Amino acid sequence: MAEAIQKKLQLELEKYQQMQKDVSKSMSARQKLEAQVTENNIVKEELDLLDTQNTVYKLIGPVLVKQDLEEAKATVAKRLEYINGEIQRYEMLLKDMEKKSEQHREVLSSLQQEYQRAQGRAVGKV
């Protein structure tokens, strides 16, 4: 009886740890996105400071490709939107994962209690 509970406990524990890893992965992905957002914001602001007379280049691989200032601005804006969308998505994901991990935690704690009780009973019997 105690052994069965122990096995269950271990399974749950593993699942919980997996969940935690996922959560941390999403967190780090989100942090990366945050950094990109800040960077793109700076680029946008600096493009606004320039005028059409300056040539703008984009680095594609080893090549600097000339771009139109307006085009560049539009591209950067679109990229910003995309990144923000991604951030939202990740937030939702994180929330769900948090909820799930909470549930797991509760299951774990109840299992632990059961296990301890079983242990106590086993000790008592012996």
Place this chain on the structure above:
Amino acid sequence: MAERNKRNVEAPQGVGRLRVEHEKVVKGCEDQIQHWKNVKGDYEVLEDRLKTLPDKVSYDIMVPFGPLAFMPGKLVHTNEITVLLGDNWFAKCSAKQAQMLVEHRKKHVQSALDDLHKTKKNFEARVGFTEDLEKLSDGKGGYVDIREELEGVVCKGKRRVSLKPHSKPKTEAIVKMEEEEEEEMLNAEGSKRGVLSEEELWARLDELEAQEQQEEELDRRFDSADTNGNDDTTSSSSEEEKDEEGDRPAERSKGGTTMPLNGSQVDRTALPPRDGGKEEQEDDEEDDGLPTIHFSHTVEPKKVRINTGKNTTLKFSEMKEQKQQAKRKKNNGTSNGHSHHGLHITSPTDIYRLFVDVKNGEPVPRKSILKSRSRENSVCSDTSESSAADFEERRTLGRSPSHDDNTYSDTGSAITEEDAPTGELPVPTSRFQAFSGTVVEKEPIPLSVPQLTIAPPALPTIPERKLEEVVPEAPQEAPQEAPKRVSKFKAARLQHKGP
């Protein structure tokens, strides 16, 4: 009990670990700050270079050729700068434009630096707290628990009903954790209170608040000036601060002077004691906890000199019984000639009645009894005649217009020129000299009776006082003055008509 002991052991470990974590954060912040400072330095160097670059059309330089060699060359197109804007975007611009971009970036760096500084400060404060907490749990940190046994505290006046009795103020998560640990520790230290329920704690809070208010009011009444008043307000304000940390019930239990435990208000102990005679009894060691000082107020009265506005001072004590005696004494004439009107102070208006200024021989009510007229008249200061003279001068000059407004706005009855009454009263005090004669004091209330014809009643700013007297007076006055006015104008008209 076993649990408590276990908690007792765990708590300091927890606190220690908390402190370690805090310190890690602080260190992290410091590293970041260093990093950003370097970046800022680089940008500044860059800016300088950009400023000097377009000075020459081309420079002779040694060009790095691979990692190990240089070769002589020329730097041309000195004004064309290709700037990396971030995220694989480049822009070709002039040196000046590049400068602008650099400035813009420096702003970002500066804001990042500021944020980091702020967080660092916050966490340093938290580290301080946890250190204090640790010291406290050790019981050797020089913290002493001061406990006062309260008996038969009669609470006058209304108890302030808290609108949201169960709303808890917002506290940061970590501070709350500290507090919980503290609570556990204090409970473990075997305090006499036992386990207080929340309701009891809030009731206790309310009690203490009521007590504070009562004490404040009493202080205000007797015009205990500056030092005492300040002590009171600071102590009460810091008490309020403490009160706001509602979930620290452990500190509330005894008196109002229990030493704050989280170290944030250690300065409370620096405040001078309010009463003269506080006794410190033995310095106990309680169980395994803090050394405790038991203290109780003695009945030794504190002498407070209060100015009643006529160059006289009164002595008050803060104990209720003695206060009442003093009131009676005052009413019976400690100040020369203030033989009363059978007046006892039963309401604030009575106080206002007493605190009148004698200006040009006429008692004029003071705007505020809290403000002492001058240094000479404030509590516990020596009276120097020269300073008194100066103050008198400045004061009366400054205040006469405002007094006019006061009197005119408040009284319903018509008031003629203010000068009229002053001329009629005997013994006008000279404004510009220190008064060194005898003072024949005019009683403010009887004054109003004989001099109905003279415009202002003695205390025009207290309309509710003695309504039965004032009301009949007012209509009496009005018709009397009306004819006067009419007569004056009439006289003028007659004069005009006449010649």
